[in-house]
Every structure is written in structure tokens, then in C-alpha cells.
Amino acid sequence: MNDNVIHVERISKQYHIGKRQEKYKTLQDSLANALASPFRRAMKLLHGHASGASELNETIWALKDVSFEIKRGEVVGIIGRNGAGKSTLLKILSRISEPTSGFITIHGRVSSLLEVGIGFHPELTGRDNIVLNGAILGMKRVEIDKKFDDIVAFAEVEKFIDTPVKHYSSGMYLRLAFAVAAHLETEILLVDEVLAVGDTEFQKKCLGKIQNVAEEGRTVLFVSHDISTINRLCSRTIWIDSGQLRLDSLTNNVIQQYMLSQMQGCMSEIRFPSTHVNNKFQIKFIRIVSENNEPTAIVDFQNSFKIKIGYEVFEPLMGVFILSRITDLYGNIICTSWDTDTTDWEDRVREPDQYTSICTFPGCLLRPGRYLLSVGVAINRHILTYHENILSFEVSPANYCLNPGRVGIITPLFKWEVIHNGENINN
Amino acid sequence: MGNETNRNLEASGVLNDKPVIRIEPTKGWVSLKLKELWEYRELLYFFIWRDLKVRYKQTVLGAAWAIIQPVVTMVVFSVIFGKIAKMPSDGIPYPIFSYAALVPWTFFASGLGRASNSLVSNSNLIKKVYFPRLCIPISSVLSGIVDFILAFIILIGMMFYFRIMPTVNVICLPLLLLLALATSLGVSLWLSAMNVQFRDVGIIVPFLTQIWLFATPIVYPSSLLPEPWRTLYGINPMVGVVEGFRWALLGTNTAPGHIIIIASLVSLSLLISGALYFRRMEKNFADVV
Numbered sequence: 001m002n003d004n005v006i007h008v009e010r011i012s013k014q015y016h017i018g019k020r021q022e023k024y025k026t027l028q029d030s031l032a033n034a035l036a037s038p039f040r041r042a043m044k045l046l047h048g049h050a051s052g053a054s055e056l057n058e059t060i061w062a063l064k065d066v067s068f069e070i071k072r073g074e075v076v077g078i079i080g081r082n083g084a085g086k087s088t089l090l091k092i093l094s095r096i097s098e099p100t101s102g103f104i105t106i107h108g109r110v111s112s113l114l115e116v117g118i119g120f121h122p123e124l125t126g127r128d129n130i131v132l133n134g135a136i137l138g139m140k141r142v143e144i145d146k147k148f149d150d151i152v153a154f155a156e157v158e159k160f161i162d163t164p165v166k167h168y169s170s171g172m173y174l175r176l177a178f179a180v181a182a183h184l185e186t187e188i189l190l191v192d193e194v195l196a197v198g199d200t201e202f203q204k205k206c207l208g209k210i211q212n213v214a215e216e217g218r219t220v221l222f223v224s225h226d227i228s229t230i231n232r233l234c235s236r237t238i239w240i241d242s243g244q245l246r247l248d249s250l251t252n253n254v255i256q257q258y259m260l261s262q263m264q265g266c267m268s269e270i271r272f273p274s275t276h277v278n279n280k281f282q283i284k285f286i287r288i289v290s291e292n293n294e295p296t297a298i299v300d301f302q303n304s305f306k307i308k309i310g311y312e313v314f315e316p317l318m319g320v321f322i323l324s325r326i327t328d329l330y331g332n333i334i335c336t337s338w339d340t341d342t343t344d345w346e347d348r349v350r351e352p353d354q355y356t357s358i359c360t361f362p363g364c365l366l367r368p369g370r371y372l373l374s375v376g377v378a379i380n381r382h383i384l385t386y387h388e389n390i391l392s393f394e395v396s397p398a399n400y401c402l403n404p405g406r407v408g409i410i411t412p413l414f415k416w417e418v419i420h421n422g423e424n425i426n427n
Numbered sequence: 428m429g430n431e432t433n434r435n436l437e438a439s440g441v442l443n444d445k446p447v448i449r450i451e452p453t454k455g456w457v458s459l460k461l462k463e464l465w466e467y468r469e470l471l472y473f474f475i476w477r478d479l480k481v482r483y484k485q486t487v488l489g490a491a492w493a494i495i496q497p498v499v500t501m502v503v504f505s506v507i508f509g510k511i512a513k514m515p516s517d518g519i520p521y522p523i524f525s526y527a528a529l530v531p532w533t534f535f536a537s538g539l540g541r542a543s544n545s546l547v548s549n550s551n552l553i554k555k556v557y558f559p560r561l562c563i564p565i566s567s568v569l570s571g572i573v574d575f576i577l578a579f580i581i582l583i584g585m586m587f588y589f590r591i592m593p594t595v596n597v598i599c600l601p602l603l604l605l606l607a608l609a610t611s612l613g614v615s616l617w618l619s620a621m622n623v624q625f626r627d628v629g630i631i632v633p634f635l636t637q638i639w640l641f642a643t644p645i646v647y648p649s650s651l652l653p654e655p656w657r658t659l660y661g662i663n664p665m666v667g668v669v670e671g672f673r674w675a676l677l678g679t680n681t682a683p684g685h686i687i688i689i690a691s692l693v694s695l696s697l698l699i700s701g702a703l704y705f706r707r708m709e710k711n712f713a714d715v716v
Contacts, residue, residue, distance in 0.1 A: 015714065091713065092450065093450070094556070094557055095448070095450055095557040096553070096554065096555065096556065096557055096713045097710075097714055098450075098452055098453065098710040098711075099450065099451065099452055100452055101452060102451070102452075103449060103450060103451035104448075104449070104450040104451070105447060105448065105449050105450075106447070106448040106449075106450070107446075107447050108446070109446065110448065112557070114554075114555045114556070118551065118552060118555045118556050119477075119551075119552050121477060121480075121481055123480075123481050123484040123485065124477070124480060124481065128477075128480065131473065132473055132476075132477055135469055135470050135473040136470065136473075136556055136558070137556065138558075140469065141469055
């Protein structure tokens with residue numbers, strides 16, 4: 001038996017994008033053009049060319065010569081920046097859009113979930129929408145009937161099953177929509193990241209379900225730009241960049257390379273020009289440095305790093321607090337820390353001069369992932385300035401492999417002791 | 428665990444029939460893939476079912492609209508053309524003369540209106556999931572049959588009122604309805620596929636329907652036309668349908684004869700060419716709509 005369920009061979013997709021209209025020189029020209037263009041377009045139409053409202057000469061390649069193979073039971077992630085072509089790839093695999101060249105063979109029944117609740121009609125009841133959505137996703141009538149109760153139970157909408165979905169809360173609507181999709185039983189599942197919508201609770205449920213599907217030995221292709229999800233679900237990852245296949249390897253490998261390329265977007269330092277807007281105090285720079293004092297936006301999970309905040313004081317100030325706050329990409333505040341926490345500067349006067357407050361973050365504390373740094377200054381408990389999300393940085397797992405069971409917002413390594421008590425149980 | 432899955436998959440019939448899908452660019456004219464359309468007949472059914480469920484939701488009069496539209500049109504026509512303009516009506520009371528024509532006409536025109544816009548109004552489906560796109564306009568036209576039946580019941584009532592017995596030719600009605608359906612679908616396939624790229628179609632359709640109404644013997648009998656023109660006029664398949672309805676139900680001597688052959692040929696070529704054009708343009712739908 002051939003183990004390759006999906007075979008993608010040099011797939012390319014070209015899109016036509018509108019060209020800017022030429023300027024009309026005279027009224028006569030423009031009139032002539034206005035009269036001629038419908039005929040030109042009609043001719044194009046008859047020749048079967050795709051053409052919209054404007055002349056379509058310029059083209060872009062959304063995908064160019066992408067080839068790969070996927071084996072039965074593999075769970076493969078597809079990552080890439082917005083507009084890299086990953087959704088185009090998924091659309092071609094789902095037969096929604098046609099490739100410009102190349103070919104794909106797929107062995108087995110395919111379902112694609114580019115969106116939950118496709119074809120949901122607000123006027124129809126939950127019951128009707130389950131049936132309709134199931135049919136649109138390719139389920140047979142008997143299959144829907146068989147799973148109907150499971151779907152309703154999964155969505156937790158038993159009481160409202162005969163209510164039009166327009167009266168549903170957005171949470172209920174999403175749960176119902178996902179519940180139908182979750183009960184598809186096709187061998188191959190193509191999933192887009194838009195699935196991860198709704199509140200975090202719901203997202204967890206979705207991802208848990210996808211994980212189950214993966215564990216059942218079905219083939220899953222999962223498109224996302226969320227690294228942590230890919231990391232959790234997929235053993236292999238394909239990285240699409242500007243329409244081309246950049247890397248196809250083990251997830252860890254790909255993610256590291258991908259993050260490194262992304263980090264150019266992260267900033268390790270920001271400098272503030274002297275403006276003297278505030279005549280008491282001004283921040284000069286904020287910088288993230290590694291253990292070895294090198295500015296960096298990627299810090300190793302295991303190593304400590306420092307946040308340096310440089311500022312100038314223009315008049316003697318007492319009770320200055322410098323604050324640094326770390327937030328994750330979901331907006332959760334991980335921690336807030338003041339420079340007066342562990343120094344005696346709260347009760348000391350800062351004479352006019354330059355200062356740097358340095359906060360050292362221990363290693364093995366922040367989970368690998370991307371974070372945002374906010375910096376603020378307060379004088380006598382009045383906020384003077386607050387730079388929200390001024391820098392972003394990445395905590396990379398580097399070579400350290402986190403135990404998947406180590407769940408939690410932070411990953412501190414506490415001091416543990418194991419005492420062999422022998423017979424003396426009371427010690 | 429793997430074995431269990433295999434059993435599950437087998438139970439749901441996944442392993443037994445393993446389809447192989449080949450995705451590659453299509454060039455030029457492509458096959459109609461009628462076999463695939465047949466495989467998706469359940470979806471077609473669900474689309475019709477949705478259309479029917481949704482059509483008169485949140486309306487006060489609900490399905491009564493299916494009757495009100497042709498009946499009110501009939502009343503207006505009877506007053507203007509029947510009473511004021513004194514239009515001849517082949518010796519039949521004008522209200523039932525026009526209503527017998529309005530019933531198939533409304534089926535044709537409302538199907539055309541819905542179907543020509545169907546791809547655009549279902550663009551979210553087209554962009555997000557695969558199924559034979561032909562399902563969409565086909566279901567839009569077919570869902571008009573329920574409205575047709577409701578309007579037809581009124582027609583039967585009117586026949587009782589005017590004491591008109593249908594002729595034995597009434598057995599031809601399903602064929603005439605099929606002709607109206609094929610014409611409506613054929614034109615809709617052309618227009619709906621064009622509408623994806625050229626929204627001009629949305630503007631043209633009501634206008635086209637209006638002109639078509641007067642190019643069809645609804646307010647007047649086709650016997651008003653002298654012979655060489657009457658045959659030429661038969662190129663419009665709806666002429667055959669409408670006169671056929673009157674002939675079968677009201678017993679007019681407008682036996683369709685050769686007109687029905689022309690109508691069938693025109694309608695069939697519209698249907699086939701429409702389906703071919705639709706299939707050819709289909710590959711761009713998701714990218715353009």
C-alpha cells in the first residue's frame with residue numbers, strides 16, 4: 001500500500017492583480033475608452049479570461065513550485081507569515097481554488113475546515129444548521145443523524161437546539177459550529193488557523209479535539225502562524241515563505257529557523273531623542289541585553305537576561321519608581337517589577353544626572369514564546385510616563401527541551417530536596 | 428489505538444471506497460462532471476431545503492407571498508389589459524387567461540432572479556468549501572417548484588370558478604414545466620457565472636425579465652401575430668410553455684406543435700451551453716467572487 005496520502009508536485013498559483021488605470025488625456029479619449037472597454041471586457045469574457053472591473057495585467061505568484069509529500073497518519077503544520085501563501089496552499093488542496101500549474105494527488109476522503117460554521121443561516125434553528133452544515137462539509141445524511149446527539153452534547157446547546165441561531169450568544173454559535181466540524185470522520189483533515197477563534201476556553205477545546213484527531217492516526221494538515229500550537233500538535237512542519245517552500249523538517253527545527261527569521265522584526269533596543277517635554281525627567285533608552293551584556297531580542301530560556309532603562313533627571317527627585325512589565329502575546333500580564341523592590345532608591349534623592357536602572361530576569365522562568373515589554377515611570381505614585389509594549393522579545397527554548405507536562409504561565413525551577421528517611425518516618 | 432481507528436474508518440465506509448483525487452489546472456472546455464453532481468445530490472437537496480426554509484422567514488404573510496405575487500399581477504393585468512385595453516384572449520375570461528400564463532412565468536422569472544444572483548450571495552460558501560458549484564444555481568431554480576405548486580392550486584380554484592374543464596392534454600403539463608425549468612436554468616447558468624465577474628448582471632436581470640415578459644404571450648394571445656412571425660417568435664421557449672399551459676388547461680386551440688420543438692431545441696442548447704460555460708468559468712469563482 002502506498003503510504004503517501006498527499007502528493008504535491010510543483011504547485012504554483014498565479015493571481016491577477018489590478019493594474020492602475022491609465023490617465024485619460026482628453027474627454028474624447030475617455031469617452032472612446034468608456035465606449036470601447038465594455039466590448040473589450042466582453043471579448044475577454046468570451047475567451048474565458050478571468051477579468052474583473054479593471055484591466056488585469058499585473059500578476060503575482062502566491063505559490064511557486066511547492067512540492068511535498070505527506071504520509072498516512074502524519075500531523076503536519078504549515079507556518080509562514082501573513083500572505084506567505086499558506087492559505088492559498090490550503091485552498092488548492094481543498095479544491096476551492098485551482099492551481100496555475102503542477103498537480104496534487106490525494107488518496108482518501110478529504111475534509112477541509114477553513115472556517116467553522118460555513119453555510120450557517122441565522123434564521124435557521126440549531127438543529128437545521130447542524131444538518132445543513134454537516135451536508136456542506138460532506139457528511140451523508142445517515143452520518144449526521146447518527147452523530148446528531150453527540151454534536152449537540154459537545155456544543156452544550158441542548159436547550160436551544162430548536163431556537164434560530166441568530167438568538168445564540170457568540171460563544172454558543174461558535175461551539176455549535178465547531179461541534180459539527182469536530183465530528184467529521186474523514187481520513188484527511190485540512191484545518192486553517194481561523195478555527196482558533198473565540199475565547200481561550202473554546203480554543204482549548206478546539207485544539208484538544210484536533211489533538212485527538214491526530215492521535216487517532218488520521219492525517220492532519222494544520223495551517224497556523226501560531227508557533228506554540230504548531231509545536232504542540234505537529235511533529236513535522238512546512239515553512240512557506242513568499243510562496244515558496246522554505247523548509248520542510250521536524251517541527252522543532254523549522255520553528256527555530258522560522259523564529260530566527262522573524263526576530264528581525266523584534267527590537268532589542270529603543271532610544272528616545274531629547275525632547276525636554278518634561279522638565280524633570282526623561283527616558284533615554286530601553287534595552288534588552290543577554291547575560292553577556294549583548295543587546296538581543298532573543299533570549300535563551302535557560303539564561304538570565306537584563307532590561308536596562310537609561311534616563312536623565314533634570315532636578316533633584318525623590319520617590320522615583322521605574323517599572324517594567326512583561327506581557328505575553330495574548331495580553332496576559334506575566335509580572336510587574338519596580339526598581340525600588342530590591343534597592344534603597346525609594347528613599348533616596350536622584351540628583352540631576354544620568355542613571356540606568358537594570359532589572360535582571362532569571363533564566364528558566366518565562367516560558368519559551370514571544371513577550372512584550374512595557375516600561376513606566378512614577379514619581380511619588382503618580383505615573384509620569386508609561387510606554388506600553390515598547391519592545392518585544394522572544395524566549396527561545398534553544399536546545400532545552402521542556403517537558404510537555406510542565407504546564408503553567410511560568411516555568412520556574414524551584415528548589416526541591418528529596419530526603420531518604422529510611423525507617424524514621426517523622427523526620 | 429491504530430487498529431481501532433481503522434475499524435472506525437472501515438465502519439464509516441472510508442477505507443472501503445478510497446477515492447483518489449487529482450488536482451491540476453484545467454484548460455479550455457471541461458466535462459460537466461455530472462457523475463459528481465449526482466454524488467452530491469444530498470447537498471443539492473439540502474440547498475433546496477434551506478432556500479425554502481429561509482425564503483419566507485421573518486415575513487408576516489410567509490408562503491402566502493407565493494400566491495399573492497401572481498394573483499395581484501393577474502388582477503392588475505385584468506384591469507389594464509382586459510378591461511381598459513380590451514385585449515383579446517382567445518375567447519377565455521381574461522383573468523384566467525393571464526393567470527394560466529403567469530403561473531409558469533412566475534416560476535421561470537423568480538427562478539432566474541434567484542439563480543442568477545445565487546453564486547454571489549453564496550460567495551462565503553464558494554470561498555470556503557468544495558462541492559460542485561452547479562449545485563447552487565440548480566437548487567435556486569428547483570426551489571421555485573414549491574411556489575409553483577401553491578400558485579397552481581389557485582389556478583385550479585379559478586378553473587372551478589370559471590367552470591373550465593381541463594383537456595386530456597393536461598398530461599403534457601409536467602413536460603411543459605420541465606421546459607420552463609430547463610430554460611430558466613439554462614439562462615441562469617450563463618448569468619450566474621457572468622455575475623461572479625460582472626456585477627452588471629445583477630442590474631440587467633430585472634430589466635431582462637421585464638422585457639422577456641412582454642416578449643411572451645402573457646398579457647396578449649400569440650394568435651395576434653401573423654404566421655411567419657409567430658414561428659420566429661417561438662424561438663423564445665417561454666412562448667411554447669405559456670401557450671402550452673393554456674392549451675392543456677384551458678383548451679385554447681394554440682396546440683404548441685412545431686413551436687414546442689423549436690422551444691425545446693432552444694432551451695436544450697441554452698442549458699448545455701450554459702452548463703459548459705459555467706464549468707469553464709468555475710475555476711475562477713473562488714478567486715474572483
